[in-house]
Amino acid sequence: MRRIIPAISLLLASTACTTTGVAVAPETREPTMIAPILTTPDALDASTYAKPQEARVTHVALDLALDFGAKRVGGTAALDILAAPNASEVILDALGLEILRVTDGKGRELGWRMGASEGEKGAPLTIDLVDAAGARTDHVEIQYRAGADAEALQWLRPEQTAGKVHPYLFSQGQAILNRSWIPTQDSPGIRQTWEARITAPKPLDVVMSGIIQGEPEDLGDGRRAFRFVMDKPVAPYLIAIAAGDIDFAPVGSRTGVWAEPATLARARAEVGDTEEMVEAAEALYGPYRWGRYDMIVLPPAFPYGGMENPVMTFLTPTFIAGDRSNNGLVAHELAHSWSGNLVTNAVWGDSWLNEGVTSYFENRIVEAVYGSKRAKQEVALDYMAILETLDEVGRDAPGTALHQPDGTESAGSAIIYNKGAAFLRTLEKETGRERFDAWLRQWFDKHAFQPATSDMIYADLKANLAGSDAEAERLKLKEWIYYPGLPDNVATPDPAAFATVDAASAAYAKDGIRPAGWETWTSAERQRFLKNLPRKLDAAELAQLDDRLGLSASGNNEELFLWLELAMANRYQPAVPQVEKFLGHVGRTKFVRPLFQALWNQGDWGRPIAKRIYAETRETYHSVTQGAVDRLMAKE
Structure with a gap:
């Protein structure tokens, strides 16, 4: 059951973003949606200092300059605050931030205090909502600089890029790194709209995980200003930025890709199926709600395969193979536009709600675009990874449960991603694809732009898919979500998916016989062969x-x-x-x-x-x- 405290129960309030600058007074903005805050015990996020039940950030407006020489970001963050009537302060998350000044929307000084730092969690930044004269505000403006070693930001020298001429910057905020460059409440359960004005030296271009507003403004001092808007409430880890010598190539009417000029042609060819993927995803689980779906292929230093930043998926160049064989990565990040971005885990112990659901959805997109053979093979690889993890850590290891209470570390991606997907695949098999798809679509629709927990999806599955306690028990819903290991009703992969490959692996292990048709095998088949070698x-x-x-x-x-x-x-x-x-x-x-x-x-x-x-x-x-x-x- 979800509760929303009275002061935060309204879904409409005067906190919307603007496209004309970041210094616009809150009362002049158009209304926008404010996502609810979950207050049940399972939704309390231990990774944040914030107390959103008392005072929460609803909108962030950034006016920042990129300093490539000093490798620092600095400027102003203007925050709209929704507070309970008796709240006198708001608590933000900060990691290595240098706070210069804090004022209200009228330039009056506000008191602030930086607490003791606790490693990766950073420190609490507490700001008074009442000034010295007793005036109360719901808008605070923070002048600050991020540290030179801000953990979310990667500053690349020219020689680390494909072009070798210009520097590059990109961010990676998940899970709790964005507090190192944005002073806000950095928790996935505290969704916020945002806008930004970013200045950067010519000729660099800037992209963000928001819709770009017109052409960049030439400031006449060798710099340009870029503006962005995200008018839908998102988890703060999804605010992302990249800047460098990058160009754009359209893929479809609402899709395209950014990359360095030396990489752009290969990147455009690799993601050429993206528009078809979007259409397949919409046919499965409803409309794409973010407007555009663009991607940027970053330099190789990017630490992940991809990051699902709204309207601007970040991708590693390592997925480019020349034959679109690794495009499951694009399907995965696209699927996050529903599971993860649209409906987000309220706490990191429920990451499977993002990644497991997305991994299932990814495979359905792959099936629709590339066919059932490839989809079945990728399922088999994922299942193999689950078994390898269980063999390594033990089938009763607490970290192999999908729901991870605070303080318990997951056994890894094979659990969060693959076991989560196997759970949904099992439900699909047990209840029928048509019935299961109807349930998953209503889950996305009902919780759109809101946080969620394992308890919430468990209750929803019982009510809207199982329909009874007896059926919920037969489906082993509780066992899948809360218990370690792999339930015995798991839908196992098609044994024929890799029959030819497995026979070739056995023959090579025995006699060193080169597999026939290696050159024509899919990448999944080659990977299976290599993994099965002695x-x-x-x-x-x-x-x-x-x-x-x-x-x-x-x-x-x-x-x-x-x-x-x-x-x-x-x-x-x-x-x-x-x-x-x-x-x-x-x-x-x-x-x-x-x-x-x-x-x-x-x-x-x-x-x-x-x-x-x-x-x-x-x-x-x-x-x-x-x-x-x-x-x-x-x-x-």
Whole structure:
């Protein structure tokens, strides 16, 4: 059951954004929707200092300058506040921010205090809503600068880009990094509309996860100003920015891609199916509600495969294979426009509500656009990853439950993503696709632009899909969501999906027979083959494998990574230079950490190599990737 405190129960209030600047008084704005706040115990976010039941941010207006020389962002954040009648202060999240001045909407000084910092959580920034004369405000303006080491921001030197001429900036806010460059309540359950005016030096272009407002304004001082608006309430981690020497290419009537000029043609060719994907997604679960769906292919330092920032998906260039074989990534980020962006987990312990639902949805898009064979193969790969994780951590490990209470760490992406998708796939099988699709669409419609919890989806499944306690028990709803392991009613993959590949794997393991048709296999088939190879191979066997299959020359980074990981796990010295080149070029955590792990596991042989490479590459990685490898190398 959801409760909304009386002061925040209205869905309409005068806090909408404007396209004419960030200094517009709140009372002059058009009304906009304010998302509800969940106040049940399971919706209380331990990762924020905010007390949204007392005072919450509803709108953020940024007026910021990008300083590439100092690698800093600074300017003003104007916040609209909705507060209970007796609230005298609002608490924000801040990580390394330098606060210069805080005023109300009329320029009157407001008191503020920065509390003690608690590691990644940062510090509470408390701002008085009543000034010295006793005047109360619902609008605060913060003049500030982000730290030079703001963890959400990655500043790239020209030589780290494809063009090698201009610097580059991108942000990665999920999960709680945006507090390092935006003073706001940084919690997925506190949705906010926002607008921004960003200035940057010529000739750089700026994009954000909001709709761009007209052409950039030439300021006459070698800089230009770009304006953006997001008029729908979003989780604050979804405010994102990128700036660099980038160009745009349209894909469809409402889709397009940004990339560096040297990358743009390849990027445009790779995402050419995007408009068809949007249409397939809408046919499944209702209209796309964000206007445009654009993408930007970032430099290789981006730590993730993709990030679902609204209207501007961020993508790694490592997905570009030349044959659209890795476009499940695009389908995944697009699906987040419904699961994650439209309906968002209120707390990070319910991340499966974003990623698991999205992974299921992704596969349905892949099936609609690329056919059932590819979709079934990708399901089989995902299921294999679940079993590998359960074998590694134990089937009763608490981290293998979908819902993770505060303080419990998930066992990894195979649980949040793949087990979550397997849950929905099981429900589809048990209840029928038509009935299941109707349920999922109503879930998106009913909770659009709102936060959600595991308890909420459990109740909704019982009421609107199962229909009775007995059916809910038969479907094992509670077991899937709250208990570790994999319930015995799981819908297993089609055993025929990889029959040919599995036979080829067995033959190669036994006799070293090169698989027939390797060149025509799908990427999923090649990945399955590589994963099924014996984990222990000597140098001669590895050399033969590379020679016969051309693995070192693969243009598909998913396949190349599997080869390099296998080579390092077997101390294959000839592959070390390629590993060094790969780690020096790619910053995607999914690839970087396991490769360093494979080296680290080889003790006296691999650890010196890992340390040498990391000393050369660490500063080129985003803080997310740095943290993952730092933790690994701390384990002597």
